[in-house]
Amino acid sequence: MIPRPSWVARARHTLLGPAGPGRPPRVRLEDVRTVPLLMLRVVAVLLVAGAYALLGPAVITWFILGPLLVSALVPGGTWAVLVGVTIVGAALAAGDPGLRPAALALLLPAAVHLSLLADAASRSDLRDVGVDVRLVGRALRSTVLVGCVVVPLVALLALVDTDLPGWLGVLGAVGVVGLGAVAVRLTSSSRAR
Amino acid sequence: MTVRGARRATGAVARLGPGLVLCVVGLLLSRADVVLVGAALAGGLLVARRDLLDVSLAVGTPTTRDDTGDRRLVAPVTLTSDAPATVLVRIASPGADPVGVLVAVDGDRTLTATLPLARTGRVPGFAAHGIAWSDGLDSVALLEDVAPTDAIVLPVARRLEEVPVPQRLRGLSGPHGSRRPGSGGDLRDVHPFAPGDRMRGIDWRATARRSPELDEIYVRRTHATSEAHVVVVLDSRDDMAQDIAAWTGFGEPRPDRPGSLDLARSAAASLATAYLRRGDRVGLVDLGRSRAQLRPGAGERHLRRILHALALARPDHGSVGRTRVPALQAGATVVLLSTFLDDDAAEAALVWLARGHEVWAVDVLPPVGGVLPDGASGLAWRVMRLERALRLERLAAAGITLVDWSAPARDVPGPTPEQRLRMMSRVRPGGRR
Known part of the structure; x- marks a missing residue:
């Protein structure tokens, strides 16, 4: 009688496929350095969590953000990162953080960009997709470029302590409605060009 | 046109959401720092180039590369884009796990796809599929699929230190001594001078000793030299993989495990190289084709011709095949490479033996593994294996020398092919006919 494999062996077989020499060889791509897809997701989640921790929130609020960030680790988890960023x-808007928005202006865009890259990579049907380190570098570069503009301004605002006029809020709300309409138009069009 | 219709990626547009929300909240609360964080979030997408003009994916002709003791199938994968783009490339090859990489492209980018390879002959290359995104990840398009191109991989000859000299030799010159008198190197006898003897062959010492009066002149006669004619017969009617599931058409054979035809090509190339380098003549007959035949020849050029013919040999199920056992040159030694899974090759070997050829049978069935079938299929496999064993026993009983070429891979106790050939060459001195 052939013994049944243990549940550990079955789970391992389901997750990793046949072990050792029974597994077919893998095509390899050279001349490109990659980082694992999961690492990108983990870094994105850590960036959001780090940004939240910078604001010194109450412990209870981690019970909301924690599960959200865990769900950001699965394929298609960018929505969770976006919701986390909104939280x-x-x-940030609820408190008076001083110079902290400067750090947030670097951490949050990087997290969103990395999460988007991870989602793009997980469009493949393959389990182990690598992400080119140049793409990670490109994400960091765009973050730094935006940060170069935003960070000095945040520092300046912290020093000057300026309040924005109220009519700008109304203008902003109108602008958001307009941009939303444009976004809906863009997403509903079948062809980009 | 390489981009088959770009679409807006909804995920990237949603990326604008938190940025805009923070901007609005910041404006409503008169908080400029919140507005700036929102602007930083939305700015990344607005600054990035959003066009996806022309992205193409191409795979070059595959070749082979020999790393240290490891042969690999290699092909360049070229990605071209007018604007900065992100491309998800999926490279696949039959019998192997595919690989996927998200690559940054701006201009030309060439990657190299590699795969461990133990197979020879016509080997399928790499198929490629791609999805391209614009720099801002907001436009996405499918790239045209690239179908795999076949590569012709020549068999690698194993270095054989010693190969047996066939019992029958032909011709008037060659690397082996024969029993006929002629202008060779080995001394045959000392004989009185006769018409036709060369003056250079006169042995003056023997003449002085045997005929002091110089009544007769003695000459040293030598054995003639001759060459062996070896005909390699390749049974290309089937190509059995190591995984028995692939025999019935389920799954592709693995590229890193040689099949029976790969072992046959390797054996044929090794033997042909050894004999041709020694100065003998080697021919090639394909048992699976009615006309494919290379007459015995010599030299490096002929060796290349044989290697190419071996690489092109493959099962041709549309071919009529041979209805009769092919006639070979008289006195040629036959090296038959087959899996002996049916009677045809064994019957041909017995016919050649009856015609007076010396026949060596090389068994090239690879070690069969994988998930062995059960039930009726398992019974069929066991019966087939027993029939094959009986067939090989019958050949051995008829006087045909057997060489198991895949014995080391099968962990079968016994000599390796090199040891077996060395034993054959020492047990039978060969030549002298």
Whole structure:
């Protein structure tokens, strides 16, 4: 009688496929250095969590953000990162963080960009997709470029302590409605060009 | 046109959401720092180039590369884009796990796809599929699929230190001594001078000793030299993979494990190289084709011709095949490479033996593994294996020398092919006919 494999062996077989020499060889791509897809997701989640931790929130709020960030680790988890970023933004608006927005202006865009890259890579049907380190570098470069503009301004605002006029809020709301309409138009069009 | 219709990626547009929300909240609360964080979030997408003009994916002709003791199939994968783009490339090859990489492209980018390879002959290359995104990850398009191109991989000859000299030799010159008198190197006898003897062959010492009066002149006669004619007969009617599931058409054979035809090509190339380098003549007959035949020849050029013919040999199920056992040159030694899974090759070997040829049978069935079938298929496999063993026993009983070429891979106790050939060459001195 052939013994049944243990549940550990079955789970391993399901997750990793046949072990050792029974597994077919893998095509390899040379001349490109890659980082694992999961690492990108983990870094994105850590960036959001780090940004939230910078604001010094109450412990209880981690029970909301924690599960959200865990769900950001699965394929298609960019939505969770975006919601997490919104929560962090709301927490920022609720307090008076001083110079902390400068750090947030670097951490949050990087997290969103990395998460988007991870989602793009997980469009493949393959389990182990690598992400080119040049793409990670490109994400960091765009983050730094935006940061170069935003960070000095945040520092300047912290020093000057300027309040924005109220009519700008109304203008902003109108602008958001307009941009939303444009976004809906763009996403509903079948062809980009 | 390489981009088959770009679409807006909804995920990237949603990326604008938190940025805009923070901008609005910041404006409503008169908080400029919140507005700036929102602007930083949305700015990344607005600054990035959003066009996806022309992205192409191409795979070059595959070749082979020999790393240290490891042969690999290699092909360049070229990605071209007018604007900065992100491309998800998926490279696949039959019998192997595919690989996927998200690559940054701006201009030309060439990657190298590699795969461990133990197979020879016509080997399928790499198929490629791609999805391209614009720099801002907001436009996405499918790239045209690239179908795999076949590569012709020549068999690698194993270095054989010693190969047996066939019992029958032909011709008037060659690397081996024969029993006929002629202008060779080995001394045959000392004989009185006769018409036709060369003056250079006169042995003056023997003449002085045997005929002091110089009544007769003695000459040293030598054995003639001759060459062996070896005809390699390749049974290309089937190509059995190591995984028995692939025999019935389920799954592709693995590229890193040689099949029976790969072992046959390797054996044929090794033997042909050894004999041709020694100065003998080697021919090639394909048992699976009605006309494919290379007459015995010599030299490096002929060796290359044989290697190419071996690489092109493959099962041709549309071919009529041979209805009769092919006639070979008289006195040629036959090296038959087959899996002996049916009677045809064994019957041909017995016919050649009856015609007076010396026949060596090389068994090239690879070690069969994988998930062995059960039930009726398992019974069929066991019966087939027993029939094959009986067939090989019958050949051995008829006087045909057997060489198991895949014995080391099968962990079968016994000599390796090199040891077996060395034993054959020492047990039978060969030549002298």
